[in-house]
Amino acid sequence: xxFDSVLSRWLDTAVSGIRFGLDRKEVRAELExxxxxxxxxxxxxxxxxxxxxxxxxxxxxxxxxxxxxxxxARVHRPWLGWLWTASRYLxxxxxxxxxxxxxxxxxxxxxxxxxxxxxxGTVHRIRGGEKAELGQYTxxxxxxxxxxxxxxxxxxxxxxxxxxxxxxxFWERINPRAIVDNVTVVGPDGTRYxxxxxxxxxxxxxxxxxxxxxxxxxxxIGWREVAFFLPAEGWQPGDRVTLELDSEVGRIVLSTAVTxxxxxx
Numbered sequence: 001x002x003f004d005s006v007l008s009r010w011l012d013t014a015v016s017g018i019r020f021g022l023d024r025k026e027v028r029a030e031l032e033x034x035x036x037x038x039x040x041x042x043x044x045x046x047x048x049x050x051x052x053x054x055x056x057x058x059x060x061x062x063x064x065x066x067x068x069x070x071x072x073a074r075v076h077r078p079w080l081g082w083l084w085t086a087s088r089y090l091x092x093x094x095x096x097x098x099x100x101x102x103x104x105x106x107x108x109x110x111x112x113x114x115x116x117x118x119x120x121g122t123v124h125r126i127r128g129g130e131k132a133e134l135g136q137y138t139x140x141x142x143x144x145x146x147x148x149x150x151x152x153x154x155x156x157x158x159x160x161x162x163x164x165x166x167x168x169x170f171w172e173r174i175n176p177r178a179i180v181d182n183v184t185v186v187g188p189d190g191t192r193y194x195x196x197x198x199x200x201x202x203x204x205x206x207x208x209x210x211x212x213x214x215x216x217x218x219x220x221i222g223w224r225e226v227a228f229f230l231p232a233e234g235w236q237p238g239d240r241v242t243l244e245l246d247s248e249v250g251r252i253v254l255s256t257a258v259t260x261x262x263x264x265x
Contacts, residue, residue, distance in 0.1 A: 007035065007055060013065040017073030027072060035062060121218050122162045122225065123147060124260040132252040137174075138166050139245065139252055142225060145260040146232050152264075157232035159258055161185070161241045162217060162225050170222030176215035182247045185211050185228050188239030188258075193230050237261065 011028050018024040038058035042049055062068070122143035129141035143162030149155040163183070165174050185193040193211040217227035228243070235258065242255040 010059050010065050014068045017069040123160055123262050129256055130254040134252050135249040136167055140164050141254050141256045144256045144258045145262045146235055147262055147264050149264050158229040159232045160227055160229055162227045164225045166223035174224040176224055176226050179226050180213040182245050184244040185230050186242040187230050
């Protein structure tokens, strides 16, 4: 039996109890490296030692391969290997989703992020806002504030109300245009404002009165927020704004008190 076949058979026996293939391959390479190091040490101490003897001494110092096989089998459980492999695939999946979501929204949001926002993100976030279920979606008011522009003559004060739509089907992209086109905003004075995703498109009829809706306010995997802006004239802290959403699958009404006043630059 030649030199290589003896070493190969010893290694194959030692790792044969490891059921997970990737672990078995890595452990075999590690053992082979240890044996080669021991053989190199022997050759430095005994320059004239024959290769077969150096190999046999190195293998003897490593122990009985059958006993080593049982010990390695106990240490390297197959479920640990599969868990490690699954975690690698999960990481790749998250990176892929990150890339695809960031690419599909490029130009509107921060590219390459699992979560993004625009310059018109939620100015004042609220917790525990009204929530309702409609179809497979959950709708909740997540922000409300009065935006004041004391140093901007070209801008009027606005009330911002933010609506979040989320779905357990995280792989599906939520269409913000469908949300906007089905929402009516009711101001504190009872004025009803139509929301229209085509409001600022040239050549299309603009609803009157209308509110501006930022369809790309903030977003993440499985959810998207839309910010609605309506006139703040006559607003007093605590006045309520209502969002009415009518769709083919049903109707919901959510409202919130606007108490926060935010000075914008």
